Amino acid sequence: MQSFIRSIFGLGRKHVGRFRIEAGDYHEPKACACCGRLVHSLTRFVSDANGDAMAAYYATYTDGHPDQQIRLIIGLGEWWSDEPTNRRAFTIWYRNVGENYGFMLRDPEDNPWDGAAIFGKYLTRAEALADAEIATIWALCDEIVVGDPEISRFLAVKQA
Ligand SMILES: [Zn+2]
Secondary structure, eight states, rough: OOOHHHHHHHHHHHHHSEEEEEEEEEEOOOTTTTTTTEEEEEEEEEEEEOOOEEEEEEEEEETTTOOOOOEEEEEETTTSSSSSSGGEEEEEEEEETTTTTEEEEEEEGGOTSSGGGGGGGOOOOOOOOTOOTTHHHHHHHHHHHHHSSHHHHHSSSOOO
C-alpha cells in the first residue's frame, strides 16, 4: 500500500511542485562490482516554479542492495550559463535501512563520478552545511525521492 501511495504521490507532484525534474542522457546500466546486479545512473535537470534552470544532478543506485543506497551529486547555481563558475556541487548519499532512512552530506571524495566539472566547485561537508541555500538542497532531495519516477520506483520495491 505504501508503494502505491508513493508512486501516485510522485506522479502528482512532478508537475505541481516547487521543482520540475527532467531526464537528461540515458546511461546503460552496468554490472555491480560487488554482486553483478544492475547499477543505474541517472542525469537530471531541475527547473524552478518559474521554469528557470536551477540545478542538475547525477544519481546512482544498485538493484537489490538492502540499504537502497542512492548516491547523488547536485549542482546548484547558474545553469543558464555554459560556464560552471557560478555553480557548486553537493555530494549526498541516501540510505533506507528499516525505519532509518535519510540523506547525508558527504565530502567530495565520496562521490562516484570523479568530480565532473559541469557541476562547479565541489563543497566539503562543512561548506555544504554552511551554504546559504542548504534548505533548497534538502527540499530538492525530498522532491527527488518522490518526484523522480526512476528513483521513486526503485524505493517503492523493498529490496530483499
Ligand atoms: Zn552489488
